[in-house]
Amino acid sequence: MKAKEMGKTATAIISCSDPRIVPEQFLGLEFSECAIIRNAGGRTQDAMRSILALDAVGGLGTVVVIHHTDCGMSHTDEAGFEAATKSRHPALAEPGYVYGAIADPEKTILEDVKFLKSQPGLTDHINIFGLVLDTHTGVLKQAALHSLVLILAQRKHFRLPFNSSFHLVPKERDIAHDLLIFTHTTKYVNQLAATPESMSSGAGTARASDSDP
Template sequence: MAAGAPSVPFSTDFATDATEIQKNLEEKNKQYASSFDKGHLALPPAKKYLVVTCMDARIDPASAFGIDLGDAHVIRNAGGNARDALRSILISQHLLGTKEIVLVKHTGCGMLTFTNTDALSVVAQNAGVGVLQSTYDFQPFPDLEQAVKDDVAWLNGNAALIGKTISGWVYEVETGKTRRVV
């Protein structure tokens, strides 16, 4: 552990029986690996761009945005949040050569449905009062289009980023269509 790092109590007792999810992963991976022929792809993304999008399970970035394996980095988090993605964006740009950022949020996003107070209350109910500071910011947003504009503006204003070709988009989970937010 690094000097000064807080110690975190954790259990070393792990379940040894595979869950149904784990069994499915193993089986599906065997099928995938049996015909895999892309091991030659280079580490840096071939098309020199990255996508920041939501972790929502209804979004398949490769299919929806035409991304072939090896083309781009895809960074996913709750809400397609630029601030949460910054560490990965910096690595992608500075160490792996990406030049363009495509930020995609989506309709029906869970981040539109709660406030910080709501989320803190649920965490306290499930994990215990005081496990998170009352100032913890889940970064919800009440307006989808404005959230896209705000994240694009934040990225454009960040001095650590290079190649400031940044665009903002909304993906419609109902139709599969995207539209650019200007």
């Protein structure tokens, strides 16, 4: 698939460089389904150059940010990273440099989604949301800052076009499965965003198909 053929439905996933965290595996992605951007901690500030380049080359419709528990970036704080850099690479140490330490992934995912949404014009055509992966259980939790899932919640009869092998706790199942639509079946992103139903008619719940686990 050529870059110019990706169109506005292309999805980019930002995740950590941790070798245990491989989006293609835990999201069950096929080759060429999504662009994968990986850096220490999966921080969005580091990913901006790639996001802008991917959008310019092929057009992005969705950016998914994924942080995870037991991240190496949570093993120390900013002061610790600064001290280590001064010790190992004194010529490269810069006072006040932000390393992106992660004290709590459920908080930093909100910060990173908010950072992307605050970039001028970025949300004009790109949907942005975040997930937190429990490294040990494989459970995905959704961040609280996205609203597109509410559009899906209004579509009571919307059914997932694929089977998922995710392990999800019951109370998180519906929303997490809804979010997978944006990573597994990217062609739906603009279709859903372009024709949102009224949010005033009450909230329904988008259910997974009967064959889903």
